[in-house]
Amino acid sequence: MTKEIVEHRLNIPPDYQYYALQKGKCFQKQWHRNRLILIEELHFLNLRAAVADIGCGSGNVVFAFAGKVKSIVGFDYNTESVEFLATKLKVDGITNSYATTLDILDAVPELYRNKFDKIIFNEVIEHFDKSEVETVLSNLSKMLKTGGEILITTPNYGISPWTLIELLIDKFKMFPALLGEQHRVKFTLAGLESYCKSAGFFIKRKGTFSLLSVLLAVFGAKFAEYIVKVEVNHLKYFGPQIFLVARK
Numbered sequence: 001m002t003k004e005i006v007e008h009r010l011n012i013p014p015d016y017q018y019y020a021l022q023k024g025k026c027f028q029k030q031w032h033r034n035r036l037i038l039i040e041e042l043h044f045l046n047l048r049a050a051v052a053d054i055g056c057g058s059g060n061v062v063f064a065f066a067g068k069v070k071s072i073v074g075f076d077y078n079t080e081s082v083e084f085l086a087t088k089l090k091v092d093g094i095t096n097s098y099a100t101t102l103d104i105l106d107a108v109p110e111l112y113r114n115k116f117d118k119i120i121f122n123e124v125i126e127h128f129d130k131s132e133v134e135t136v137l138s139n140l141s142k143m144l145k146t147g148g149e150i151l152i153t154t155p156n157y158g159i160s161p162w163t164l165i166e167l168l169i170d171k172f173k174m175f176p177a178l179l180g181e182q183h184r185v186k187f188t189l190a191g192l193e194s195y196c197k198s199a200g201f202f203i204k205r206k207g208t209f210s211l212l213s214v215l216l217a218v219f220g221a222k223f224a225e226y227i228v229k230v231e232v233n234h235l236k237y238f239g240p241q242i243f244l245v246a247r248k
Helices: 016-023 026-041 060-068 079-092 130-143 162-171 189-198 215-219 221-234
Strands: 050-054 071-076 097-101 116-122 144-155 202-209 241-247
Touching: 016 026, 016 060, 026 060, 026 144, 026 215, 026 221, 026 241, 050 060, 050 130, 060 071, 060 079, 060 097, 071 079, 079 097, 116 130, 130 144, 130 189, 144 189, 189 202, 189 241, 202 221, 215 221
Parallel strands: 050 071, 050 116, 071 097, 116 144
Antiparallel strands: 144 241, 202 241
């Protein structure tokens, strides 16, 4: 049986994340930009790293960091997003990166086992059912080399304004439906940490971000970038987005 592609049902175009970052409204652009700033501020990647971006969508991470790593592969279960990313990589002449279809719930192909130094899993883990999270984390671990690291981000359903933000987004149909459609598991920072520890990961760093930086983008991208860096380094609990770095 063919698996349903949620993005198709919700009419989310394959280039959605790319154009949200490039041409979205001020707050939307900053939300997507913050995830890229996070990667930079954590010094998560380096020139020697073989990287996997799991659930890459239309490839914002791949485009931002292809020139700063050894190689990067964008994986997604949505073949249309993969096709968009693959085509644009070719047009842009990016040769150390490629895009391919992968459902992280399926058995990991031998080609991708123990292959990656770093995995980025941005705003993806909440898209699964609770019963599937253990399988997802196990498969991600299989793709990492021993000593490799994973960066996970997800909405913060703990003490943060995210629940209200999500309610307003869905009520006023600002963006494609989230709760119950795209977002199926509600993570707190402690809950995500517990899942990762149970999967055998060692937690290196954790925190939250995007509390004020998204709103302050009205004063300019540079100012918002400064604020999100402060959030990454000092905002332990209250930001609408969680981040967690874990080592295999």
